[in-house]
Amino acid sequence: MNQASHHVVVVGAGFGGLEFTRALAGAPIRITMIDKRNHHLFQPLLYQVATTALATSEIAWPIRHLLRKRKDVTTLLANVVGVDRAGKNVLLDDGGAVAYDTLLLATGARHAYFGHDEWEPFAPGLKTLEDATTVRRRILLAFEQAERETDPAKRQALLTIAIVGGGPTGVELAGTIVELAHDTLRGEFRNIDTRQTRVVLIEAGDRILANFAPKLSTYAVKALERLGVTIELGRAVTRCDADGVVFGDKHLAAGTILWAAGVAASPAAEWLGAAADRAGRVLVEPDLSVPGSPEIFVVGDAAHVLRPDGRPVPGVAPAAKQQGRQVAATLKARLAGDTSPRPFRYRHDGDLATIGKRAAVIDFGWIKLTGRAAWWLWGIAHIYFLIGFRNRLAVSLSWLWIYATGQRSARLITQGDDDKG
Amino acid sequence: MNQASHHVVVVGAGFGGLEFTRALAGAPIRITMIDKRNHHLFQPLLYQVATTALATSEIAWPIRHLLRKRKDVTTLLANVVGVDRAGKNVLLDDGGAVAYDTLLLATGARHAYFGHDEWEPFAPGLKTLEDATTVRRRILLAFEQAERETDPAKRQALLTIAIVGGGPTGVELAGTIVELAHDTLRGEFRNIDTRQTRVVLIEAGDRILANFAPKLSTYAVKALERLGVTIELGRAVTRCDADGVVFGDKHLAAGTILWAAGVAASPAAEWLGAAADRAGRVLVEPDLSVPGSPEIFVVGDAAHVLRPDGRPVPGVAPAAKQQGRQVAATLKARLAGDTSPRPFRYRHDGDLATIGKRAAVIDFGWIKLTGRAAWWLWGIAHIYFLIGFRNRLAVSLSWLWIYATGQRSARLITQGDDDKG
Numbered sequence: 073m074n075q076a077s078h079h080v081v082v083v084g085a086g087f088g089g090l091e092f093t094r095a096l097a098g099a100p101i102r103i104t105m106i107d108k109r110n111h112h113l114f115q116p117l118l119y120q121v122a123t124t125a126l127a128t129s130e131i132a133w134p135i136r137h138l139l140r141k142r143k144d145v146t147t148l149l150a151n152v153v154g155v156d157r158a159g160k161n162v163l164l165d166d167g168g169a170v171a172y173d174t175l176l177l178a179t180g181a182r183h184a185y186f187g188h189d190e191w192e193p194f195a196p197g198l199k200t201l202e203d204a205t206t207v208r209r210r211i212l213l214a215f216e217q218a219e220r221e222t223d224p225a226k227r228q229a230l231l232t233i234a235i236v237g238g239g240p241t242g243v244e245l246a247g248t249i250v251e252l253a254h255d256t257l258r259g260e261f262r263n264i265d266t267r268q269t270r271v272v273l274i275e276a277g278d279r280i281l282a283n284f285a286p287k288l289s290t291y292a293v294k295a296l297e298r299l300g301v302t303i304e305l306g307r308a309v310t311r312c313d314a315d316g317v318v319f320g321d322k323h324l325a326a327g328t329i330l331w332a333a334g335v336a337a338s339p340a341a342e343w344l345g346a347a348a349d350r351a352g353r354v355l356v357e358p359d360l361s362v363p364g365s366p367e368i369f370v371v372g373d374a375a376h377v378l379r380p381d382g383r384p385v386p387g388v389a390p391a392a393k394q395q396g397r398q399v400a401a402t403l404k405a406r407l408a409g410d411t412s413p414r415p416f417r418y419r420h421d422g423d424l425a426t427i428g429k430r431a432a433v434i435d436f437g438w439i440k441l442t443g444r445a446a447w448w449l450w451g452i453a454h455i456y457f458l459i460g461f462r463n464r465l466a467v468s469l470s471w472l473w474i475y476a477t478g479q480r481s482a483r484l485i486t487q488g489d490d491d492k493g
Numbered sequence: 494m495n496q497a498s499h500h501v502v503v504v505g506a507g508f509g510g511l512e513f514t515r516a517l518a519g520a521p522i523r524i525t526m527i528d529k530r531n532h533h534l535f536q537p538l539l540y541q542v543a544t545t546a547l548a549t550s551e552i553a554w555p556i557r558h559l560l561r562k563r564k565d566v567t568t569l570l571a572n573v574v575g576v577d578r579a580g581k582n583v584l585l586d587d588g589g590a591v592a593y594d595t596l597l598l599a600t601g602a603r604h605a606y607f608g609h610d611e612w613e614p615f616a617p618g619l620k621t622l623e624d625a626t627t628v629r630r631r632i633l634l635a636f637e638q639a640e641r642e643t644d645p646a647k648r649q650a651l652l653t654i655a656i657v658g659g660g661p662t663g664v665e666l667a668g669t670i671v672e673l674a675h676d677t678l679r680g681e682f683r684n685i686d687t688r689q690t691r692v693v694l695i696e697a698g699d700r701i702l703a704n705f706a707p708k709l710s711t712y713a714v715k716a717l718e719r720l721g722v723t724i725e726l727g728r729a730v731t732r733c734d735a736d737g738v739v740f741g742d743k744h745l746a747a748g749t750i751l752w753a754a755g756v757a758a759s760p761a762a763e764w765l766g767a768a769a770d771r772a773g774r775v776l777v778e779p780d781l782s783v784p785g786s787p788e789i790f791v792v793g794d795a796a797h798v799l800r801p802d803g804r805p806v807p808g809v810a811p812a813a814k815q816q817g818r819q820v821a822a823t824l825k826a827r828l829a830g831d832t833s834p835r836p837f838r839y840r841h842d843g844d845l846a847t848i849g850k851r852a853a854v855i856d857f858g859w860i861k862l863t864g865r866a867a868w869w870l871w872g873i874a875h876i877y878f879l880i881g882f883r884n885r886l887a888v889s890l891s892w893l894w895i896y897a898t899g900q901r902s903a904r905l906i907t908q909g910d911d912d913k914g
Contacts, residue, residue: 110633110906127548129903136681137904146683149637149906168641201907212531216570220589260557262567462894462902466887473883481883482550483558485531485570486622 078407079104081162081172083152084338085112085135088372088392089178093145095400100407103145104170106162110134110149111201114458116389117467118198119241122207123248124256124480130466132201133459152179155343157365174367174403177340177354178396181373181387184336184351191312195329198241207330209485211249214327215257216485218264229325231269234317236309237333238275239282240425243292245330246273246301247428254300255478271301272326274319276308276333281433283386284423288433291442295427309333335387340374349376358415360399369402371395377416385418389457394418424450429475499828500525502583502593504573505759506533506556509793509813510599514566516821521828524566525591527583531555531570532622535879537810538888539619540662543628544669545677545901551887553622554880573600576764578786595788595824598761598775599817602794602808605757605772612733616750619662628751630906632670635748636678637906639685650746652690655738657730658754659696660703661846664713666751667694667722668849675721676899692722693747695740697729697754702854704807705844709854712863716848730754756808761795770797779836781820790823792816798837806839810878815839845871850896 078101082089085107093103111132120126136147148170154163155177161169183197196206211233218230233249235242253269260266273280273296279289280296280303293303307320316326334351341348346362347355353376354362360375362368372392377385385391398416405414422436424446432446441449451471458464474480499522503510506528514524532553541547557568572586576598582590604618617627632654639651654670656663674690681687694701694717700710701717701724714724728741737747755772762769767783768776774797775783781796783789793813798806806812819837826835843857845867853867862870872892879885895901 110637110904127550127903128907129548129905132905134681134904137900140681143683147681148641149634150641201905205907213570216531220569220571260555260561260568262564462900465890466902469886469890479558479883481887482548483531483555484550484553484622486549486626 078102078173079171080174080176080403081106081170082176082178083107083162083340084178084180084372084374085109085138085147086115086178086180086372086392087389088396089176090135090138091393091396092176092178092371092400093139093142093396095397096403097142099400099404101144101174101403103142104172105135105139105145105147106150106152106170107135107147108149108151109200110136112138112459113201115199116457117454118201118204119244119248121201121204121482122198123211123245123252124208124483125248125474126467126470127482128201128205130463130470131458133463138459152343155368157344157368160367172367175369176396176399177343177368177370177374178372178392179338179340179374181335181337181351183331184334185331186334188312191331194314195236195312195317195331197331198245199335205484205486208482210328210330211252212483212485215253215261215264215266215269217327219261220263225325227264228268228270229316230327231264231266232272232316232324232326233269233328233330234272234274234324234326235330235332236274236312236317237331238273238277238280238303238305239332240423242273242275242330242332243280243296243425243427245332246271246296247299247426247431250296250299250301251428251478252480256480256483272304272324273301274304274307274309274317274324276306276319278306280305281423281425284425284433284435285440288435288440288442292425292427292433295431295442299428335373337374340370344368351376357413359402359413360395360416361402369399371399377418379418379420386420390421391418424453426450499523499594500592501595501597501824502527502591503597503599504528504583504761505599505601505793505795506530506559506568507536507599507601507793507813508810509817510597511556511559512814512817513597513599513792513821514560514563514817516818517824518563520821520825522565522595522824524563525593526556526560526566526568527571527573527585527591528556528568529570529572530621531557533559533880534622536620537878538875539622539625540665540669542622542625542903543619544632544666544673545629545904546669546895547888547891548903549622549626551884551891552879554884559880573764576789578765578789581788593788596790597817597820598764598789598791598795599793599813600759600761600795602756602758602772604752605755606752607755609733612752615735616657616733616738616752618752619666620756626905626907629903631749631751632673633904633906636674636682636685636687636690638748640682641684646746648685649689649691650737651748652685652687653693653737653745653747654690654749654751655693655695655745655747656751656753657695657733657738658752659694659698659701659724659726660753661844663694663696663751663753664701664717664846664848666753667692667717668720668847668852671717671720671722672849672899673901677901677904693725693745694722695725695728695730695738695745697727697740699727701726702844702846705846705854705856706861709856709861709863713846713848713854716852716854716863720849756794758795761791765789772797780823780834781816781837790820792820798839800839800841807841811842812839845874847871
């Protein structure tokens with residue numbers, strides 16, 4: 073193998089793909105980075121765009137700008153539609169093909185509706201910048217419509233926001249939305265009192281934040297209820313429509329439903345014709361390669377990887393980054409002639425979730441934090457992981473402004489809304 | 494007339510409508526502010542969103558937040574579809590109606606294509622936030638497509654951006670886009686050299702910035718040409734399509750066409766059944782009221798108003814603000830029993846336009862400025878006119894960042910693009 077001409081194709085510039093590319097700096101290879109978006113998205117803060125705290129550009133960066141100094145990397149904005157494993161080609165939607173020697177698929181996940189895709193128009197999820205501006209528009213429009221509504225029952229339905237899924241995203245949305253309604257918007261309407269907004273968090277399991285220690289779940293329930301969030305446990309959602317949401321024997325009239333419940337992997341498994349789990353994640357070898365194609369790797373939310381104790385590796389940024397680094401190390405070893413298998417071992421750093429702007433829960437295993445101290449640690453950690461001084465400064469400024477004044481800077485209703493009247 | 498129950502309806506929260514509402518603080522009236530958007534937009538900086546320098550939320554503010562302390566004002570997000578002059582009702586698209594005693598129509602303008610609406614999909618204009626993100630997407634996508642294009646002629650067409658209209662908006666777009674291509678994006682592509690981007694400014698008249706003193710037009714031409722902009726004078730555009738633009742006997746192959754040429758007023762004249770000029774602006778009385786309906790006023794870009802010398806009042810923010818204040822004074826006088834006519838007199842403060850990030854032209858009549866000093870004065874003036882400390886700080890930060898590093902913070906390709914393949 074002529075190493076200097078070894079061509080690596082990366083599909084997806086999320087946390088996994090980007091970390092892989094970074095770890096290969098200086099390696100004797102050429103890299104082509106393909107993404108259907110022009111930007112890397114800092115997904116952990118996406119809910120803050122959806123709830124008007126941050127601007128879209130504060131959590132997204134042009135991929136080619138991030139990789140501008142890497143002359144060995146060519147960035148392409150393109151839609152992948154398949155992989156020709158035999159011919160070692162990535163197939164594009166314009167009929168083009170990109171040949172690879174090594175391929176990394178880091179294509180992430182979308183939200184999924186457990187076989188009920190008909191719910192999507194009524195219950196948008198949160199994975200892309202457009203998702204975030206859609207959710208933002210839905211929430212803000214509900215208040216605008218309530219201000220014009222004269223029927224008290226319809227008005228209360230418009231002021232009811234149901235969030236499906238009690239994981240970190242659902243908890244963070246619930247805390248932020250109730251603060252938006254009760255604090256930020258208070259006093260700006262004449263016909264409604266935004267403090268009468270109901271935020272209902274619906275979780276099918278028996279506790280929220282199921283990945284955290286039970287006492288942190290208990291704390292989170294108390295903190296959310298103190299903010300004014302209603303929590304409904306133990307009943308799965310069986311219907312979402314324009315009138316609201318049904319869970320168990322209960323119908324909740326809600327003008328806005330947000331989906332934070334399920335994810336499904338991108339079509340990487342279909343492209344490969346490879347075996348996948350129920351959520352569509354590729355069943356990879358211990359070294360994250362695809363069975364039968366040692367030159368293809370899958371990382372992040374697109375891959376099904378187990379921890380030593382048999383639980384799945386969670387779909388979080390640190391897991392994707394660790395996998396990206398692991399595959400980069402494997403590839404560098406192979407280029408150096410060492411083809412011994414290098415199984416991936418996930419190291420879990422901890423779980424974090426904010427509850428509004430004054431509390432958070434942090435579970436590092438060896439230490440558990442709640443309240444204001446946890447919130448500050450959460451904030452500092454996320455500022456740290458943002459890319460670039462400019463964005464760190466901008467996000468810090470936005471947060472301090474909200475903290476001090478309660479005012480949010482990105483309360484914009486933009487774009488049309490084709491999917492729901 | 495029972496003054497305390499006097500109800501004023503304002504349609505449009507642009508510069509005119511907002512200034513009118515502000516000037517009526519403390520007056521013995523109730524006000525309903527109706528806008529089809531939830532935000533007031535600082536249009537003079539819209540081109541900076543279109544060219545990735547500013548985020549959308551930095552130049553737009555929720556209307557009801559701006560008016561939150563005015564307990565006499567109710568803000569409604571609603572689409573107006575007509576005015577019932579006899580019944581004194583504003584008609585909404587949901588079948589509702591809002592009764593008024595006094596009505597102010599401050600509905601602004603859209604861009605217009607001189608009877609060639611079929612050009613719009615190929616040559617987007619710049620009036621709304623969505624227009625700005627559309628233009629931003631078109632410009633950034635052209636570079637992305639060029640990076641993938643292998644045919645040299647097609648590649649050069651993709652790297653050609655035509656701007657139709659040599660007024661301030663066209664000049665500001667041209668200067669910023671050429672800097673974006675030559676400075677900001679430089680070195681981030683592997684198959685193209687963004688310095689080969691051609692920006693062509695097409696003006697049908699015999700000089701750009703026709704409202705400015707001739708020597709400032711001459712300066713602007715030199716400053717633009719020094720940046721690398723090609724200026725084409727004296728030939729009107731006769732065709733825009735997917736291949737490019739035709740003006741006079743010339744066909745320019747351009748992947749991106751931006752429209753900065755014509756504006757047409759909003760449908761206020763149609764709603765009223767009132768006489769209008771060719772651009773759709775209502776022909777108002779000297780006091781800005783509608784002939785035959787002294788309780789209805791039209792201000793800003795929706796009104797046709799002449800200066801004492803017979804030239805039309807320009808479609809700029811200061812003109813709309815002056816008119817808003819004037820109508821507020823007229824209304825207050827009427828409520829006090831003084832119905833004497835109060836003709837509007839426009840005071841022209843001057844014309845400003847930036848040329849890239851280091852030059853500007855300013856024509857105050859009594860003083861004319863060019864170059865770096867003009868740029869700083871322009872910047873300080875625009876920061877001053879922004880609303881709120883938070884936005885002044887954010888925009889200052891964005892500008893200083895661009896000034897110091899050349900890097901722009903909002904290089905996002907978002908939303909679909911339904912109108913052009």
